[in-house]
Amino acid sequence: MPACTVPRNPSRRAAPVAARLTRRSLLLGSLAALSACGLPQQGPTTAAVLQSAEDRAFLLIDVDDAVTRKLGEPPVASVSGLALDPSAAPSDSVGIGDVLNIRILEAGAGGLFATSNGGAGGTDFQDVTVGRNGRIALPYVGEIEVAGRTPSQIEALIVENLQGKAIEPQALVRIAMSRGNRAVITGTVGSPGPFELSLSGDRLSAAIATVGGSDHPAHETTVTILRNNRQARARLSEILLQPENDIPLQRDDLVVLAHEPPRYTLTGAVGQPGTYRIETPRYSLLEAIAAAGGASDDRANPAGLFLFRHEMPRRLSGAGIPHLDTYPVTEKGIPTVYRFDMSRPETQFRAQRFLLTDGDALLVTNAATISLGKLLSLFDLGADVVNTAQSVSE
Numbered sequence: 001m002p003a004c005t006v007p008r009n010p011s012r013r014a015a016p017v018a019a020r021l022t023r024r025s026l027l028l029g030s031l032a033a034l035s036a037c038g039l040p041q042q043g044p045t046t047a048a049v050l051q052s053a054e055d056r057a058f059l060l061i062d063v064d065d066a067v068t069r070k071l072g073e074p075p076v077a078s079v080s081g082l083a084l085d086p087s088a089a090p091s092d093s094v095g096i097g098d099v100l101n102i103r104i105l106e107a108g109a110g111g112l113f114a115t116s117n118g119g120a121g122g123t124d125f126q127d128v129t130v131g132r133n134g135r136i137a138l139p140y141v142g143e144i145e146v147a148g149r150t151p152s153q154i155e156a157l158i159v160e161n162l163q164g165k166a167i168e169p170q171a172l173v174r175i176a177m178s179r180g181n182r183a184v185i186t187g188t189v190g191s192p193g194p195f196e197l198s199l200s201g202d203r204l205s206a207a208i209a210t211v212g213g214s215d216h217p218a219h220e221t222t223v224t225i226l227r228n229n230r231q232a233r234a235r236l237s238e239i240l241l242q243p244e245n246d247i248p249l250q251r252d253d254l255v256v257l258a259h260e261p262p263r264y265t266l267t268g269a270v271g272q273p274g275t276y277r278i279e280t281p282r283y284s285l286l287e288a289i290a291a292a293g294g295a296s297d298d299r300a301n302p303a304g305l306f307l308f309r310h311e312m313p314r315r316l317s318g319a320g321i322p323h324l325d326t327y328p329v330t331e332k333g334i335p336t337v338y339r340f341d342m343s344r345p346e347t348q349f350r351a352q353r354f355l356l357t358d359g360d361a362l363l364v365t366n367a368a369t370i371s372l373g374k375l376l377s378l379f380d381l382g383a384d385v386v387n388t389a390q391s392v393s394e
Contacts, residue, residue: 095180262358304365
């Protein structure tokens with residue numbers, strides 16, 4: 001890249017008036033040349049953002065009413081996939097240490113499980129404890145694996161093992177005492193520890209409430225669920241407000257609540273750049289700018305407000321955004337930049353409805369004249385550069 005240069009002084013033999021005009025132009029041209037060399041600033045310029053968008057380094061979306069309506073609601077995390085785990089033991093399954101009451105019936109008299117007088121009936125097996133190997137043993141049935149099975153599944157297994165031995169056998173199994181049907185809820189909750197699961201099933205929100213709830217606001221609390229070497233994570237507010245996230249707990253689930261307030265970063269031409277908390281579950285872009293003292297009247301480019309975020313392809317395609325296969329994709333999604341033209345009055349309403357999510361980054365770019373203004377300040381020149389140039393030439 002060629003070095004920045006400043007034009008040399010014109011010949012002193014020029015006419016006085018022409019010389020003054022030439023020197024004035026020379027000063028302005030020199031300042032412009034130095035400004036083009038680059039001055040310290042916070043974040044990229046509007047031109048740099050637009051150039052990167054042209055190079056398809058990220059997806060650039062100009063925010064209008066349609067975009068606000070389709071993408072203004074922030075993406076929602078989901079834990080519902082864990083509810084579809086076929087390998088997870090249901091909450092009414094039998095576990096090691098559980099105590100079962102079992103009754104075996106036969107249709108005819110004189111069978112293996114007949115009554116004491118030889119008539120048709122059945123035999124009760126009380127307080128059958130599931131061993132450490134997950135098995136129980138019954139007469140004529142033998143040793144069977146019951147851990148991880150529901151009572152109805154155990155009934156079917158008993159009947160299967162009695163085929164050809166008993167007369168049209170039937171079995172009834174009831175869990176008399178459950179010592180292993182529990183989940184663990186820990187972290188920032190009122191009473192962390194094991195949570196006994198009812199046979200009717202316990203929803204995640206109800207279980208958290210039973211142990212005292214979170215010590216912090218729901219939108220500042222993350223909930224991580226570990227199940228069968230899998231995990232899923234969402235905010236407590238997303239679990240409470242999204243029915244599909246309020247999944248039933250299952251045996252041996254580990255639920256961890258943590259205080260992790262959502263945050264966004266704001267840089268550029270604002271009163272107080274920095275990292276801020278998202279104060280409420282529905283926190284708008286306009287509130288975010290106001291929290292930092294608003295955009296700077298004398299520096300900000302009103303057409304240069306940008307929101308940086310990773311968006312999942314399915315969310316963008318659902319909003320009708322085309323050609324998504326031409327952009328880079330990471331495990332977090334497609335790098336996406338939303339542009340707000342705040343010089344248009346209607347954009348104020350869009351900014352009120354466009355909500356932030358954890359990890360968002362906002363940039364308010366400088367106006368095009370700011371680089372030259374910085375240079376004037378650097379050389380201690382007045383705001384009226386023409387008059388200053390004239391006084392210098394005289």
